[in-house]
């Protein structure tokens with residue numbers, strides 16, 4: 001197979017045009033090409049007068065000899081022989097010993113359990129929350145103003161933190177497991193274009209049934225899943241794991257375990273507390289704090305695509321902005337949700353944190369994204385590993401109070417945030433956050449070093465993206481959980497530095513950020529368990 005990179009395609013095209021352009025690049029008639037397959041598709045919108053696609057394609061000729069000859073003749077740096085990377089076969093799980101235990105059914109835990117189950121290890125997966133269909137009902141009730149269920153919400157439950165999200169699958173991680181994970185996602189119902197899009201996304205409406213199909217596969221492969229079951233302790237002997245203490249519907253009990261993959265995400269603060277008490281190695285880690293910003297999606301589309309805005313081949317536009325301030329802090333946009341809405345991302349009473357989600361169609365009125373400022377351990381005010389968590393809690397409590405004490409979020413217009421003035425109402429942008437917003441002052445919910453950096457960052461972003469400082473844009477707060485404020489360090493064998501048999505995995509362990517990197521870390525750690533047998 002030949003790999004052709006950098007092919008420029010107009011937004012409107014068909015397969016024949018792609019084949020013609022491949023043939024032209026190779027300097028041969030189109031009839032010589034036996035198969036032309038799209039490998040990667042991205043949008044080039046740098047010149048707003050000429051927004052187009054840039055694709056990579058795989059071309060198959062009659063045989064390898066013909067491909068090598070054509071490659072030599074065409075002399076293009078954009079053409080090469082394509083050799084897909086083969087991963088080694090899965091090691092077989094041993095028949096003896098306790099079944100491996102996976103704690104947490106987010107992307108890391110699910111993919112770890114799937115890898116173990118495929119190897120025949122019959123893992124036990126425990127999840128403090130409920131199956132996704134029951135969880136979806138709990139979330140709907142909460143968003144409509146019903147109470148928060150502490151173990152079943154937008155953070156906890158089958159699917160983990162990424163279940164109610166945009167389902168963006170972009171990652172800076174270059175893990176060899178990612179192509180296989182994407183193929184699995186498609187097998188379980190994700191849209192096929194995630195295999196080719198440079199910025200793939202699934203959307204909450206497609207993620208939920210996908211999680212059900214993944215569960216069915218796990219069960220079919222011999223995994224056992226215990227929902228509403230929380231890991232509350234570990235039994236350790238001579239620095240090694242002996243058992244897990246679990247609390248489920250049947251009460252508290254011990255389960256013998258030699259290998260425990262701890263995939264608990266970054267919001268399991270009660271779990272971090274007991275792990276710290278037990279002496280599990282833990283250290284502080286930088287994270288970020290800020291707000292969500294909402295603009296009309298049409299404004300973002302125009303700013304990014306000019307006259308091409310609204311073209312069906314483009315969909316809703318996104319953005320990614322970054323600036324480095326003089327004082328040394330970085331300000332950046334994060335987890336942008338085109339056509340999405342702002343939601344609570346909280347699992348504790350009295351604390352409020354926001355995030356964003358979208359449906360697959362990304363067809364909501366507003367675009368939203370986190371606007372974040374880097375926070376360093378020097379800002380934490382204490383040296384212990386849980387100091388970052390306490391800092392998050394402090395500002396989440398302030399936001400909860402400023403919002404009115406019932407999970408409404410404090411929100412204000414951009415103009416008021418930048419220049420002061422009353423915070424009473426909203427203009428052309430209607431806040432999308434449910435259960436609802438309270439006009440409030442976000443300066444009262446974040447430290448001054450964050451709000452001042454945000455103001456400077458917004459001014460810089462307005463120079464990068466036209467209209468970003470729209471006076472009526474809405475800021476909602478606070479956003480404190482874009483990543484974990486601590487790390488559970490592990491050795492080369494991926495086990496905890498302090499407890500043999502304990503594998504800290506995914507975002508909560510500080511080794512991933514985002515759905516895909518957490519899932520890839522899950523696969524990697526499951527393989528370490530299998531190889532270490």
Ligand SMILES: Cc1cc2nc3c(=O)[nH]c(=O)nc-3n(C[C@H](O)[C@H](O)[C@H](O)COP(=O)(O)OP(=O)(O)OC[C@H]3O[C@@H](n4cnc5c(N)ncnc54)[C@H](O)[C@@H]3O)c2cc1C
Pocket residue numbers: 103104105106107108109126127128129154155156157158159160161162163164165166167168169170229230231232263264265266267268271335343345355356357505506507508512513514515516518519
């Ligand atoms: C609203 C929202 C939108 C997001 N959007 C995106 C996006 O579009 N793209 C993207 O890449 N990332 C997104 N993220 C981030 C992404 O969801 C996380 O990076 C990812 O889910 C981390 O995976 P994980 O498996 O490590 O942890 P989690 O997904 O947090 O999963 C941890 C699981 O462990 C369970 N658990 C915790 N403690 C225990 C315990 N003691 N016992 C048993 N179970 C326990 C929890 O209930 C949870 O299900 C979003 C996050 C949120 C909150």
